[in-house]
Amino acid sequence: MDILSQQLFNGLTIGSVYSLVALGLTLVYGILHIPNFAHGAMYMLGAYVTLTMMLLWGIHYWLAMAVSVLVVGLLSVLMERLVFHPLRNAPPIHDKIAAIGILLFLEALAQLIWGADYRSMGTPYGEVINLFGLTVTMQRVLINVGAVVVMLLLYLFLKKTMVGSTIIAMAQNREGAHLVGINTNKVAMLTFLISGGLAAIAASLAAPINLVFPGMGHLVILKAFVIIILGGMGSIPGAILGGYILGFSESLGATYLSNDYKDIIAFLLLVIILSFRPKGLFAREGF
Amino acid sequence: MLELKGLSVAYGSFTAIESIDVLVQKGEIVVLLGSNGAGKSTTFKAISGLEKPRQGEILFEGKSIGGRSPGRIVESGIVQCAEGRKLFPKMSVSENLIMGAYVHRKNKKAIKHSIKHVYELFPILYEKKENAAGSLSGGQQQMLAIGRALMAKPKLMLLDEPSIGLAPLIVEQMFEVIQQINEEGTTILLAEQNANAALGIASKGYVFESGSIVVQGTSEELLSDDSVRKAYIGA
Ligand SMILES: Nc1ncnc2c1ncn2[C@@H]1O[C@H](COP(=O)(O)OP(=O)(O)OP(=O)(O)O)[C@@H](O)[C@H]1O
Ligand SMILES: [Mg+2]
Numbered sequence: 001m002d003i004l005s006q007q008l009f010n011g012l013t014i015g016s017v018y019s020l021v022a023l024g025l026t027l028v029y030g031i032l033h034i035p036n037f038a039h040g041a042m043y044m045l046g047a048y049v050t051l052t053m054m055l056l057w058g059i060h061y062w063l064a065m066a067v068s069v070l071v072v073g074l075l076s077v078l079m080e081r082l083v084f085h086p087l088r089n090a091p092p093i094h095d096k097i098a099a100i101g102i103l104l105f106l107e108a109l110a111q112l113i114w115g116a117d118y119r120s121m122g123t124p125y126g127e128v129i130n131l132f133g134l135t136v137t138m139q140r141v142l143i144n145v146g147a148v149v150v151m152l153l154l155y156l157f158l159k160k161t162m163v164g165s166t167i168i169a170m171a172q173n174r175e176g177a178h179l180v181g182i183n184t185n186k187v188a189m190l191t192f193l194i195s196g197g198l199a200a201i202a203a204s205l206a207a208p209i210n211l212v213f214p215g216m217g218h219l220v221i222l223k224a225f226v227i228i229i230l231g232g233m234g235s236i237p238g239a240i241l242g243g244y245i246l247g248f249s250e251s252l253g254a255t256y257l258s259n260d261y262k263d264i265i266a267f268l269l270l271v272i273i274l275s276f277r278p279k280g281l282f283a284r285e286g287f
Numbered sequence: 288m289l290e291l292k293g294l295s296v297a298y299g300s301f302t303a304i305e306s307i308d309v310l311v312q313k314g315e316i317v318v319l320l321g322s323n324g325a326g327k328s329t330t331f332k333a334i335s336g337l338e339k340p341r342q343g344e345i346l347f348e349g350k351s352i353g354g355r356s357p358g359r360i361v362e363s364g365i366v367q368c369a370e371g372r373k374l375f376p377k378m379s380v381s382e383n384l385i386m387g388a389y390v391h392r393k394n395k396k397a398i399k400h401s402i403k404h405v406y407e408l409f410p411i412l413y414e415k416k417e418n419a420a421g422s423l424s425g426g427q428q429q430m431l432a433i434g435r436a437l438m439a440k441p442k443l444m445l446l447d448e449p450s451i452g453l454a455p456l457i458v459e460q461m462f463e464v465i466q467q468i469n470e471e472g473t474t475i476l477l478a479e480q481n482a483n484a485a486l487g488i489a490s491k492g493y494v495f496e497s498g499s500i501v502v503q504g505t506s507e508e509l510l511s512d513d514s515v516r517k518a519y520i521g522a
Binding site: 061178183 | 337373378385387389390436439500
């Protein structure tokens with residue numbers, strides 16, 4: 001029983017990170033129909049920027065994370081302007097190739113700047129606490145709480161503000177958005193900004209319990225794709241639910257099936273869910 | 288108020304409209320007639336900035352607006368209620384209307400006022416205000432599309448085949464509302480295949496055929512023109 005609740009908490013923690021990454025991916029897909037593989041590189045850079053801020057300038061963890069959100073968010077906008085925007089009228093395969101190209105380029109760049117070593121990130125929240133009978137580190141609690149807060153803020157932004165509504169409007173009907181006078185270029189940039197920011201938050205939260213290295217985005221982005229496919233491409237509730245489902249399955253699978261094969265679980269889940277619901281858990285079309 | 292001078296628009300190498308001239312005076316209802324594929328929607332897309340003119344000029348209140356972004360054109364006072372309605376299907380009726388007032392987003396009071404006005408014009412929208420736009424019937428969606436366009440307080444409203452797919456009784460109501468909107472001060476450019484009903488409320492019309500204007504004149508002239516009667520009225 002004790003192991004079970006410990007593993008459920010772990011699942012929740014991993015799931016929080018997955019959901020945040022998948023949210024950024026699904027937002028961009030929902031608006032621009034770009035499968036942004038480079039999102040994995042944004043995740044990786046998010047961790048490196050936070051780490052560098054903390055090591056080099058001794059900036060506090062939170063402040064470092066804020067800088068990272070800003071840097072990666074702007075980088076993400078830059079990527080939209082320089083690569084995806086010029087490709088907007090090209091066949092969809094070009095976006096895919098470009099996205100993979102960016103991923104490889106940024107990874108090589110990270111290796112050049114920071115080297116190929118695995119690094120660990122310190123956290124001011126390393127202490128172990130007792131939470132309803134579970135022994136957990138403060139950092140893990142922080143990941144869970146942080147993810148929920150970010151999701152709530154995102155929800156409020158999308159549903160309750162006019163600027164947020166423009167994102168939803170564009171996802172539901174691009175031409176309709178044009179017709180009411182929305183500048184869809186701005187919406188595209190805003191979406192990439194948010195998407196990059198989410199990746200940076202997810203990476204900065206998760207880095208202290210994982211390792212930081214140039215290829216750290218690989219498995220994460222693959223799993224994030226699995227999540228948005230099984231949640232329904234472009235669906236926001238799908239990305240959140242899918243992230244938690246994967247987190248729970250992995251941590252339970254690692255304990256009760258096999259720790260070595262836990263990374264396969266995502267893909268097994270994909271096969272099973274798509275056999276029953278070929279369009280994913282939530283049908284797409286406008287979040 | 289709106290003047291198209293020698294306007295041509297092409298999709299790739301295919302020229303959809305070629306050198307057309309249209310004049311819409313303030314306060315008028317003008318109708319563009321033409322069968323499927325004649326180029327009516329393309330003309331509207333060019334006016335709204337969704338397609339760039341290949342040649343020619345689009346003048347609105349004396350200023351050239353050809354090549355401006357769709358957003359700027361809505362801001363300057365031209366709003367289109369497009370073919371296929373282009374609503375936000377998962378947003379509620381009231382959310383769709385609020386999005387329609389996007390260019391007036393800073394003025395909350397004016398938005399409230401406009402919504403009230405739209406609900407007066409289309410009481411059914413008030414009843415359904417919490418429903419998702421995608422769940423409405425075709426006619427109700429058309430009313431919502433017109434309502435959403437009104438929310439931007441246009442000086443000139445482009446209506447692309449508002450009667451398409453509607454029951455005859457609803458079509459009649461629709462045209463009454465269009466006339467009412469016009470009487471309240473909005474100039475209207477209408478694209479229609481239902482020539483009889485459209486010419487009934489319009490002051491003049493242009494007949495499109497494969498991308499060019501072949502006949503033009505006042506409503507009376509067009510209604511009595513044999514070729515127009517044959518092609519669009521079936522008499
Ligand atoms: N996006 C596009 N790409 C290529 N060709 C197009 C495109 N849109 C329209 N066309 C072509 O341009 C011509 C004019 O089309 P348009 O939509 O303007 O006609 P319409 O008068 O609105 O017809 P309808 O009454 O059927 O709506 C047609 O031959 C059509 O096939
Ligand atoms: Mg048309």
